[in-house]
Structures are given as structure tokens and as C-alpha cells.
Amino acid sequence: MIGVEGQNENDVSDSMRIMLAIQDMASAIRETNQHNHEPHQETQDDRIMRIQGEFRKTRPPVFKCDPNPMAAEEWLRQMKRKMNEQRVPGNLKVTIASTYLEGQAYHWWESVLAMPDVEVVTWVAFETMFLEKYFPETMKTMKVREFTNLYHGDMTVGQYQAKFEELMRFAPYMIPDESAKAKKFEEGLRLEVKEKVELFKLKKYAEVVDRALMAEQRIPSSKRVFEPKNPNGGQSNKRQRFFPSCSRYQNPRSFEATQNSGFCYHCRQIGHYRRDCPQLQSYQIPVAPQPQPEFRAPQQQFQAPQTQYRAPYQAPYQDSLNQFRGPVNQQTQTSKGTTYTTKA
Structure with a gap:
């Protein structure tokens, strides 16, 4: 019995040792895994590289000092939108945006950084300096004036809509709500389109645009504006001459x-x-010449003017002589329309 009990005790101790060994091994594995998954301490350079890599995947535009001021304004607007979508931190926006300046634009940025009294640390400061350089205040004033005087003219409704939406952001105070926006668009339409739209008294911008497109399609083809297509993909501003189809x-x-x-x-x-066709002249029957009527000048009848004969003037002494001689018989004769007076 003693031998059996001793054997049982040995078996229990062996089992305990195995269980403890398994627990120790599990603890070691757990500690190893925890050590391998500890977060790596990211440096500032690593953080910038990671954010730039994520931002590069959005394919942001590059600015090379385009002579068109609208290109500069559009580049800045797209950069702001993409940075907000990627949630780029404010302290890294200037660093990331400056990497997408090339050519003359990057030379300008280097000159700004070289100025000792200029410190660009915020995105607002960068945006202000960039617009002062490539989109000055005078250009904004010109765009506001252009939006104020915008007219449909020779453009299609689609082109007029694109121009309207391009310029309206420079004068937001002119279209404070949807109704004002729709009214401004309607007022600039061409007459034959406008008279078909204003009958509906629409208050929404999208409805006015849709109705204008429908009205344009109903205009007779002879009154439409023909748009030549540019082989480069763009649209030409010159009006194309219309030639009848044959x-x-x-x-x-x-x-x-x-x-x-x-x-x-x-x-x-x-x-x-x-x-003048030679085929017609080859079998034409000659026509005998017709006698021309003789031209005679109209005869005018001459009629002598009727004049009245007057006796010559007699001096005073002749009167006295006549009184001495006595009365003189006078006879009046008329011959061929002329009156003569004779003394008897």
C-alpha cells in the first residue's frame, strides 16, 4: 500500500510540474507578443513623410506660375479642399502646399523664405501672400464687374451657366439666397430664351437652368448659334460661318x-x-431681228405771244397843236392778234 501511495504522489507532482511549465511558457509567449506590438515612437520627420504620402495619393495639382490669374485661384481652392478632406494638420499645410509649387512659382516661394522680416507659419498668411502675388485685388474687382454685366449673348445656355458659376463666387453678396441666384441667371438670358422662362416665375436656380436648356432646344435652327469645334478639344470663341448643306x-x-x-x-x-450654257446655245433657234420703231421727237406748236401796240409818247406842245388842228379821228384795227391804232 505504501508503495502505491508513493507512486500516486509522484504522478501528481509530475503533472503539476507539467502544468506550471505550460503556464510559464504561455506567460513568456504573452510577454514576447506584448513587446513586439509596442507602438514605435514616431519622429516629426516620419510624421511629415507619412502625411505627405497619404496626401500625394489624392493627386493634387501643381502650380507653375500660370499667366491666367484664374488658374492661381483655382489651384489654391483645390489645395484647400483636398487638405480638408485628408484632415491635414494646420501646422503642416504650408509645408505640404509649398512642395507643389514649381518653376517661377517655387522661385517666388524661395524669395519669400529668404526675407528676414517675413515669417510664414500659418496657412492664412500663406494664402494671403499667394493671392497678393498671383490674384491681386484689382483682378477680383474686374471679376465682380464681369459678373455684374454677364449676358448670355452668343454663348449656349451650358456655356452661360459655366461662366455664371465661375464668376458668382467673387460677388456672393449679389446672390444671398437661391431666389436671387435664379433671378440673376434669368435676367442675363438672351431675349428669345428669357421670354420662354420668365413665364413660369421660377424661384430655384436649377429649375431656371433646366427650363432655359429646354427653351434653347425649341429655338428654330436658323436662329441658333453655331459652335465650331476645336480639334484640340476646346471650344473656339469665333463664330463659324454657316454654309448650306448640299x-x-x-x-x-x-x-x-x-x-x-x-x-x-x-x-x-x-x-x-x-x-450662258453652251449646251443650250447649240440647239437654240435663231430669232429674226424685230424692226425697231423709229424715234421721232415730239413737235411743238409755236404760238406767237400776243402784244398790244402802244402809241408813242407825245410831248406837251404836240397836245396843244392837236387842239389847234381840231379833233382827230382814230381808228383801231386788229390784225393777226395785234392791235393797231391809226389816225384818220
């Missing part, structure tokens, strides 16, 4: 040649008109 002469140059040199509708040839 199944035989599709080229505008051929149409101009037809206008200049003549086109015969009998033989369908260029170079003469139908009245």
Missing part, C-alpha cells in the same frame, strides 16, 4: 467657288450660268 458640294470652299464663278443648273457645271 449633297454634291459639302466643302465650304467649293460653295464659295460656286458663288464666285457661277453654277449652271442645266449641265451642273461650274464656271457659267444657265443663260
Whole structure:
């Protein structure tokens, strides 16, 4: 019995040792895992590199000192939007944005950093200096004036809408609400489009735009503005000359040649008109010349003017002589419309 009890005690002690060994091994593994998963202490440079890498995935635009001031304003606006989407910290916005300046724009930024009395530490300061350089206040005033005088003109409704939305951000005080925005857009429409839109008394901007597009489609094709397509993908500002379509002469140059040199509708040839067509002249029957009436000048009847004969003036002594001689018989005769007075 004693031997059996001693054997049982040995078996229990062995089992305990195995369990303790397993626990020790589990603790060691747990400590090792905890040590391997401890957070790495990130430096400032590592943080900047990580944020720049994440921001680069958004494909931000690059600014190279474009001569168009609107390009500078658009670049700054896109950078602000992308930084807000990526939640870039405020103290890193200037550092990240300056890495996307190239060419003359980066030379300007280097000159700013070289100034001893200028310290750019905030995004607001960078934004102010950038706009003063590439989008000055005078340009903003010009854009406000352009928005004030914006008119549909020769543009399509789609082009007018794009221009309207491009300029309206420079004068937000002119369109404080949706109704004012819709009214401003409607007032600038061309007359034949405007008269079809204002009948509905619309108050929403999107509804006015949609109604203007529908009205434009109802305008007869002869009154529409023809837009030439630029082979480079853009749209040209010059109005295209309209040439009537013809199944035989599709080229505008051929149409101009037809206008200049003549086109015969009998033989369908260029170079003469139908009245001069040689095919018609080959079998025309000669017509005998007709006698021309003789021209005679109208005869005018001459009629002598009627004049009245007057006796010559007699001196005073002749009167006294006549009284001495006595009365004189006078006879009046008329011959061929002329009156004569004779003494008897």
C-alpha cells in the first residue's frame, strides 16, 4: 500500500510540474507578443513623410506660375479642399502646399523664405501672400464687374451657366439666397430664351437652368448659334460661318467657288450660268431681228405771244397843236392778234 501511495504522489507532482511549465511558457509567449506590438515612437520627420504620402495619393495639382490669374485661384481652392478632406494638420499645410509649387512659382516661394522680416507659419498668411502675388485685388474687382454685366449673348445656355458659376463666387453678396441666384441667371438670358422662362416665375436656380436648356432646344435652327469645334478639344470663341448643306458640294470652299464663278443648273457645271450654257446655245433657234420703231421727237406748236401796240409818247406842245388842228379821228384795227391804232 505504501508503495502505491508513493507512486500516486509522484504522478501528481509530475503533472503539476507539467502544468506550471505550460503556464510559464504561455506567460513568456504573452510577454514576447506584448513587446513586439509596442507602438514605435514616431519622429516629426516620419510624421511629415507619412502625411505627405497619404496626401500625394489624392493627386493634387501643381502650380507653375500660370499667366491666367484664374488658374492661381483655382489651384489654391483645390489645395484647400483636398487638405480638408485628408484632415491635414494646420501646422503642416504650408509645408505640404509649398512642395507643389514649381518653376517661377517655387522661385517666388524661395524669395519669400529668404526675407528676414517675413515669417510664414500659418496657412492664412500663406494664402494671403499667394493671392497678393498671383490674384491681386484689382483682378477680383474686374471679376465682380464681369459678373455684374454677364449676358448670355452668343454663348449656349451650358456655356452661360459655366461662366455664371465661375464668376458668382467673387460677388456672393449679389446672390444671398437661391431666389436671387435664379433671378440673376434669368435676367442675363438672351431675349428669345428669357421670354420662354420668365413665364413660369421660377424661384430655384436649377429649375431656371433646366427650363432655359429646354427653351434653347425649341429655338428654330436658323436662329441658333453655331459652335465650331476645336480639334484640340476646346471650344473656339469665333463664330463659324454657316454654309448650306448640299449633297454634291459639302466643302465650304467649293460653295464659295460656286458663288464666285457661277453654277449652271442645266449641265451642273461650274464656271457659267444657265443663260450662258453652251449646251443650250447649240440647239437654240435663231430669232429674226424685230424692226425697231423709229424715234421721232415730239413737235411743238409755236404760238406767237400776243402784244398790244402802244402809241408813242407825245410831248406837251404836240397836245396843244392837236387842239389847234381840231379833233382827230382814230381808228383801231386788229390784225393777226395785234392791235393797231391809226389816225384818220
